[in-house]
Amino acid sequence: MKVGVFDSGIGGLTVVKSLLEHQLFEEIIYFGDTARVPYGVKDKNTIVRYSLEALEFFKNFEIDLLITACNTVSAYALEEMKAQAPFHVIGVVEPGIIAAKNALSDPNANILVLGTKATVNSKAYENLLHQQGFTNTTAKATGLFVPIIEEGLFEGEILESTMHHYFGNLDCPDGIILGCTHFPLISQAIGNYFDNKSILIHSGEAIVEHLESHYEFTHKHPHPKLKFFASENPEALRSTARQWLNLPDEI
Numbered sequence: 001m002k003v004g005v006f007d008s009g010i011g012g013l014t015v016v017k018s019l020l021e022h023q024l025f026e027e028i029i030y031f032g033d034t035a036r037v038p039y040g041v042k043d044k045n046t047i048v049r050y051s052l053e054a055l056e057f058f059k060n061f062e063i064d065l066l067i068t069a070c071n072t073v074s075a076y077a078l079e080e081m082k083a084q085a086p087f088h089v090i091g092v093v094e095p096g097i098i099a100a101k102n103a104l105s106d107p108n109a110n111i112l113v114l115g116t117k118a119t120v121n122s123k124a125y126e127n128l129l130h131q132q133g134f135t136n137t138t139a140k141a142t143g144l145f146v147p148i149i150e151e152g153l154f155e156g157e158i159l160e161s162t163m164h165h166y167f168g169n170l171d172c173p174d175g176i177i178l179g180c181t182h183f184p185l186i187s188q189a190i191g192n193y194f195d196n197k198s199i200l201i202h203s204g205e206a207i208v209e210h211l212e213s214h215y216e217f218t219h220k221h222p223h224p225k226l227k228f229f230a231s232e233n234p235e236a237l238r239s240t241a242r243q244w245l246n247l248p249d250e251i
């Protein structure tokens, strides 16, 4: 299978990392809309328009499946994308909910959802968590983490004080949904902040769980073909991909 992976920027590379670890696809085509990131501060019409434009880009490739590795897009534009796509399109929100359900069986579990302002305002996670019987949920827009991560500040004073700003008045959650594909890059710091007492749910691992239960993968692909595209400065995205995913120089 040939898969497309779409994010507003570089965050979706954390989903690519999970796909590579599980060797599911023979080819992965990534597109990050780096010229227009962040999506998480934009309104629904803009997010849908940008997402449909990205969909047009993926129509140039013969992909079997498109993963919207962006929670903001998954929360707002998934249905519109599905309606216009000649291939399957899957988002990261529903797989994240199923992963949370598998990891946290107690319906009274205290669940903290972290995401961009748009994702949190959409209530996509909270509504689905409530449908699954979880009632003790809090959603927090933590968009400042996005530029901090893009700056490569995965630890240190700036990240610590930002976590304190967002989490200072919260009880330790039983589970934390990292509802933004950038956030796995600071999962260690977030886990440490709560003394590693919370279970962290990561979009990349959730999507792999979803794929393995919905599609049949007959072969492992340890050396998939990888192509990285971006709407601005694709070389910067490729360089980040090489660094985060431990890829060779020719990528």
Ligand code: DGL
Binding pocket: 007, 008, 009, 011, 012, 037, 038, 039, 040, 041, 069, 070, 071, 072, 073, 116, 119, 146, 179, 180, 181, 182
């Ligand atoms: N990676 C995006 C997400 O998962 C967040 C970045 C943005 O605001 O565009 O929502």
